Amino acid sequence: MSDIKAKAELEVMQQGALPDGRRWTLDGEGYQCQLDSNTFFALLNVNNGSNAQIQIPHDEAESSKLNGWLEWLFDIHGDVAIVELVSLNGDKIKEIFKSDFYQQTEIWYRGNNGGTFPLRWVENDQGVKHPFRAEPVKGEVYRRHFHTLGMDLSLRHLDPDKDLELFTSWMNVGRVAKFWEEEGDLEKQKKFIREVIQDPHKYPLIASFDDVPFAYFEVYWALEDRIAPYYECHSFDRGAHMLVGNSRFLGRRYALAWLKGVSHFMFLDDSRTQTLVGEPRADNGPLLKYMNGTFGWKKVKEFDFPHKRAALISCDRADFFEGAGKV
CATH class of the missing domain: 3.40.630.30 (Gcn5-related N-acetyltransferase (GNAT))
Known part of the structure; x- marks a missing residue:
């Protein structure tokens, strides 16, 4: 399955899950993704070029719980090369580069x-x-x-x-x-x-x-x-x-x-x-x-x-x- 076909099928489905069971839904604003049982975050601007955003509480920015979502994002949306972590008020916290991520x-x-x-x-x-x-x-x-x-x-x-x-x-x-x-x-x-x-x-x-x-x-x-x-x-x-x-x-x-x-x-x-x-x-x-x-x-x-x-x-x-x- 090509990245384009996989992405199109995701957008038709409107919802899905990672292998570990954490779920996502897609609406007009973007993806809503489950970080853990109590926390969700917004995944924005996925289809607008090489940069996407994750809007997440600041104290969760370094969490390894994001790794599964980053792997899913980079795998399905092959054009995304940089993910910006931003706070709920839009302040940039850090950038995650795909090339760095895959070398961990x-x-x-x-x-x-x-x-x-x-x-x-x-x-x-x-x-x-x-x-x-x-x-x-x-x-x-x-x-x-x-x-x-x-x-x-x-x-x-x-x-x-x-x-x-x-x-x-x-x-x-x-x-x-x-x-x-x-x-x-x-x-x-x-x-x-x-x-x-x-x-x-x-x-x-x-x-x-x-x-x-x-x-x-x-x-x-x-x-x-x-x-x-x-x-x-x-x-x-x-x-x-x-x-x-x-x-x-x-x-x-x-x-x-x-x-x-x-x-x-x-x-x-x-x-x-x-x-x-x-x-x-x-x-x-x-x-x-x-x-x-x-x-x-x-x-x-x-x-x-x-x-x-x-x-x-x-x-x-x-x-x-x-x-x-x-x-």
Whole structure:
């Protein structure tokens, strides 16, 4: 569902609720939104450009209870980039920038880094000097509700026992095998998973919509990866190999959500990461169609790996967060 369509449907509905049950209504003045059981606030000027206003009692201005409403607002109304908090008499209290809001790790991020892991240089077995990387957290590391879908996207560390059969079935789907070329039985996939988990520059993740697994994302540090010699690589650049194994979640509206969510996670996982990269096969038309020009992603060039013709795609941190609500 597009942001425009979602917004139009909201305005027809005239009322609705956040996932936590707090309600909103829409009238001629704007939205009336429930902050808690005793407090409501007005959300004004939503459809008048990039600035909206929240009119709220001064002592509630710093409340984390606003986070759910800000996420809803920025998700549904993609043109809004700045929210002004104003008092009941109209005095400005503060401004909230969308680009700042989406860089808060405490709302969505469940990992152990967030840019706080100390910088220490080491050398790997291939002679590449790189920052020492934090060991990935086992379990869920990211969760975000996408209001345009009405679903949660979550990312968790791949469990080599729990996920083996599912992972094997995905690797043997024809459209996946065409690009990954890793089809095979349980023993082959067990070996594949073991090697990924033991590689300190890789972070294997299972993605779910409303806790239904649908995809595998192999997040990696680019400096230690095969892609590094093919572009001007920096110490905290990040990338991901990806596959959607559950055909129920194919299609543009799901792709837009997982692309935004996985990109968001990689930037939150280390504040020093300024660039995301990828190297899908150059003939992977469906993936390149979704990614080129979306959320700051762009196709840079094509180049030749020893095993494939690849497309270099990249996403700049500033571009991603400035356009966090837009396609």
